[in-house]
Amino acid sequence: MIEGSSRITKRIVMGGAPGKRGGPGRSLKGLRGTVMKTRTLVAGAVVVLVAAGAIVVATRGGLWSDGAVAQATRQNGPRAIPVEVVTATKKVVPVRLEVLGSVTPIASVAVKSRVDSEITGVHFRDGALVREGDLLFTLDSRTLEAQVRQVEGLLAGAKANLEQAERDVARYTELLAKNATTLVTLQNARTQTNIYRASVDSNTAQLENLNVQLSYCNIRAPITGRASMAMVKVGNYVRAGDATLATIIQTAPVYVTFALPQGYLPDLRQALANESATVEAIIPGEPRRASGQVTMIENSVDAPTGTVPVRATMPNTDELLWPGTLVTVQLTFREEAAVTVPSTAIQLSQTGSYVFVVKGEVAIVQPVEVARVLGSESVLARGLEGGETVVNNGQLLLSNGTKVAIRAPKVGS
Numbered sequence: 001m002i003e004g005s006s007r008i009t010k011r012i013v014m015g016g017a018p019g020k021r022g023g024p025g026r027s028l029k030g031l032r033g034t035v036m037k038t039r040t041l042v043a044g045a046v047v048v049l050v051a052a053g054a055i056v057v058a059t060r061g062g063l064w065s066d067g068a069v070a071q072a073t074r075q076n077g078p079r080a081i082p083v084e085v086v087t088a089t090k091k092v093v094p095v096r097l098e099v100l101g102s103v104t105p106i107a108s109v110a111v112k113s114r115v116d117s118e119i120t121g122v123h124f125r126d127g128a129l130v131r132e133g134d135l136l137f138t139l140d141s142r143t144l145e146a147q148v149r150q151v152e153g154l155l156a157g158a159k160a161n162l163e164q165a166e167r168d169v170a171r172y173t174e175l176l177a178k179n180a181t182t183l184v185t186l187q188n189a190r191t192q193t194n195i196y197r198a199s200v201d202s203n204t205a206q207l208e209n210l211n212v213q214l215s216y217c218n219i220r221a222p223i224t225g226r227a228s229m230a231m232v233k234v235g236n237y238v239r240a241g242d243a244t245l246a247t248i249i250q251t252a253p254v255y256v257t258f259a260l261p262q263g264y265l266p267d268l269r270q271a272l273a274n275e276s277a278t279v280e281a282i283i284p285g286e287p288r289r290a291s292g293q294v295t296m297i298e299n300s301v302d303a304p305t306g307t308v309p310v311r312a313t314m315p316n317t318d319e320l321l322w323p324g325t326l327v328t329v330q331l332t333f334r335e336e337a338a339v340t341v342p343s344t345a346i347q348l349s350q351t352g353s354y355v356f357v358v359k360g361e362v363a364i365v366q367p368v369e370v371a372r373v374l375g376s377e378s379v380l381a382r383g384l385e386g387g388e389t390v391v392n393n394g395q396l397l398l399s400n401g402t403k404v405a406i407r408a409p410k411v412g413s
Contacts, residue, residue: 080405083394085358090339090386093379094332095267096372101258101281101329103321106313107223107250111136113238114216115144126229130221130248137230137245139238141217148210155203162196169193225250249323252316256281256292258329259307268294268310271333279312281321282328290320294331339386340377346370347395355384356391356398358406363391365400 121138124130168189175181221227228247232238238245256279260268271277272294281290292314301308312329314321321327345355346368353370356363368383384390391398398404 080361080403081363081394081397082407083356083358083363083391083398083404084409085389085406086342086345086392088339088341088380088384088386088388088390090337092335093338093340093374093377094335096330096332096374097260097264099258099260099329099331101256101312101327103281103314103323103325103327104255104257105225105249105251105323106253106255107225109222109225109248110244111219111222111246111248112241112244113137113139113219114240115139115213116237116239117141117143117217118237119232119234122230122232122234124227124230124246126227128227129251130225130227132221132224134221135218136221136227137219137232139217139219141214144210144214144217148207148214151203151207151210155200155207158196158199158203162193162200165189165193165196219245221248223248223250251319251321251323253292254314254316254321254323256290256312256314256321256327256329258310258312258331259302259305260297260310260331262301262306262308264331264333265297265301265308267333268297268331272297274334276332276334278332279314280330280332281312281314282330283320283325284327286320288320290314290316338371339380339384340374341380341384341390342392343373343376343378345390345392346378356395357384358389358391358404361403361405363398363400363402363404 117139119137120140123135123138130136169186172181172186172189176183176186225248228249230246231243232245268277277294279292279294281292283290292312294310295313296311298309310331341355347354347356352367354365354367357366358364366383366388369381371379371381373379391404393409394404394407
């Protein structure tokens with residue numbers, strides 16, 4: 001249309017209206033008016049076409065359709081949030097505390113030599129379980145054995161002299177009674193008897209000492225327990241009290257020592273008075289547990305940490321507890337009835353813990369107080385009475401008063 005109007009305008013300017021020949025040209029004013037009218041018609045047609053296209057697009061896009069209005073209405077309406085629920089249960093649960101502890105031996109002995117000598121035998125395997133009195137090391141005892149024989153000879157001579165002196169005393173006593181000898185002779189015989197008796201006692205004591213020294217050449221286990229590796233081997237020379245030959249640690253029974261927060265001290269003392277306190281030690285990576293009894297509470301509280309050291313004695317006949325191991329100690333004071341819910345149901349906020357309780361089809365916020373956690377369950381001190389339906393999964397989209405729809409738990413959850 002614009003191209004046609006341009007041709008019409010050109011023909012008019014060149015000297016005449018379309019369809020007329022040889023006529024005189026119109027005035028300049030008439031030509032301008034014709035051009036303006038033509039442009040106005042073209043602009044109007046363009047506006048009409050644009051408006052018609054917009055109406056078609058809007059109609060096809062569904063902006064004014066009845067379905068779009070209905071969909072918007074449905075989105076603005078309330079919808080139910082799918083959730084998984086459990087029932088709060090009231091049952092008898094233990095009053096229990098979990099703390100970290102360590103296994104410590106009741107007795108630990110460093111085996112050392114009491115004489116200077118050379119090792120001639122090692123009679124145990126490294127790390128073996130040894131019994132009290134088992135032979136561990138043998139030392140060279142030839143020098144001591146020679147000294148023992150020497151003193152035994154001296155002792156025998158002293159005893160013979162003593163016997164002779166005692167016979168002299170008896171003879172001089174009879175002679176003095178018959179006035180056949182003097183009193184001085186009898187007294188000298190008695191003195192000689194005392195000298196030989198002292199010699200016998202001295203040699204006897206020296207022999208006993210050598211026998212003790214000789215016994216040190218056979219080093220035996222002073223306690224029953226696990227032996228360490230032998231620090232010396234055959235041929236090494238050892239001195240009295242110098243180096244440790246081996247270490248023996250008692251493994252049955254053993255202690256489990258842990259630090260108890262001072263707030264639980266009254267509960268523990270009451271449990272010990274009622275004989276209801278029990279201890280279980282959980283070893284990392286070990287499904288079995290070791291049990292025992294609390295046997296000692298330290299006589300003072302450690303002020304910097306606010307804890308009191310407590311010691312439990314574990315029989316450990318199967319050597320489940322190894323000295324030095326860090327364990328989780330479960331200290332049970334007593335058992336009592338309480339309401340429990342899965343720990344996944346507990347939510348936290350700035351005002352404290354809470355759960356969502358389903359009443360009808362609506363989730364209601366219920367504040368609770370968690371007393372302690374037992375495995376995957378939380379024991380409540382207050383907030384629920386038991387039997388309530390509690391949201392266990394799906395709390396992310398919930399708020400107080402949200403409509404919910406109960407769904408079955410997912411497989412494997």
